[in-house]
Amino acid sequence: MSAPDDAASAASAPPGSRPRLVWVTIGVALAVIVIDQVTKALAVAELKPRIQSGQGPIEVLGPILKLTYTENTGAAFGMGTGFTWIFALIAAVVAVVILRTATRIGSVAWSIALGGLLGGAVGNLIDRLTRPPGIGQGFVVDFLELPNWPVFNVADMSIVGSAILMVILTIRGVELSGSRRVSDARSS
Numbered sequence: 001m002s003a004p005d006d007a008a009s010a011a012s013a014p015p016g017s018r019p020r021l022v023w024v025t026i027g028v029a030l031a032v033i034v035i036d037q038v039t040k041a042l043a044v045a046e047l048k049p050r051i052q053s054g055q056g057p058i059e060v061l062g063p064i065l066k067l068t069y070t071e072n073t074g075a076a077f078g079m080g081t082g083f084t085w086i087f088a089l090i091a092a093v094v095a096v097v098i099l100r101t102a103t104r105i106g107s108v109a110w111s112i113a114l115g116g117l118l119g120g121a122v123g124n125l126i127d128r129l130t131r132p133p134g135i136g137q138g139f140v141v142d143f144l145e146l147p148n149w150p151v152f153n154v155a156d157m158s159i160v161g162s163a164i165l166m167v168i169l170t171i172r173g174v175e176l177s178g179s180r181r182v183s184d185a186r187s188s
Contacts, residue, residue, distance in 0.1 A: 018106060025102040025115040032119025036154040037126060043069055043143035043153075063147060070151045071131075071139035084128055085136040091125040094118075106178035109169055116162035123155030 047069040051057070057068035073084055098118040105111045124140050131138030142151040173181035 018103065021105045021108065021111040022102045024108065024111040025098070025105065025118065028112055028115025029119035029122065032116055032155065032158045033123050033126070036119070036123035036158070039143070039154050040123075040127065040141040043067070043141055047143055057145060066145040067143055068145045068151060070142045072142050072151075073139045084138065088125060088128040088136045091121045091128070094121045095125070101176070105176055107169070107174055107176060108178075109165065109174060110176050110178070113162045113165040113169065116158045116165070120155040120157075120159035120162065123153075123158070 047058070047067055051069040057066035059066050074087075095118055098114050098121075102111070102114060105114065127140040128138045129135055131141070140153065140155075142153050142156070144153060144157075145151045175181060
């Protein structure tokens with residue numbers, strides 16, 4: 001068995017373990033949501049007053065990583081300001097689709113990827129539903145700053161990390177079921 005086949009075996013699970021993989025998906029999502037909401041609460045409590053008083057961001061790794069505070073009313077990269085309710089609706093639909101899809105997952109890696117995506121979407125959805133100016137129109141708290149990159153949060157990191165994992169799984173031919181796709185080159 002080759003190394004890629006070993007990785008596929010490790011990433012897949014027998015069909016009888018699918019209920020367990022649903023719980024893996026939910027567990028990853030809950031972990032992301034908790035970490036996201038706790039870090040956002042800390043940002044509001046500690047960073048927001050600091051920024052508002054003019055003290056500026058906290059340099060964690062010099063100019064590489066700073067802790068700051070922003071209120072994002074748009075989507076990624078600040079696009080779509082004023083359409084917050086649409087992003088809230090999209091996040092809710094994504095959450096439902098992921099939960100429905102989770103019952104068909106046969107791969108631990110796909111379960112982790114979808115759990116991370118679910119957690120990130122719900123983490124930012126919580127902000128949009130609970131923060132001013134009102135339900136479905138609230139801002140998202142962002143507080144991590146890298147050079148030449150928009151300020152982001154833990155939910156955003158989880159969404160991006162999950163998307164990268166999904167691309168890798170797709171390129172490697174690992175399907176949601178955990179089985180590997182046979183490449184066109186081998187079948188011809």
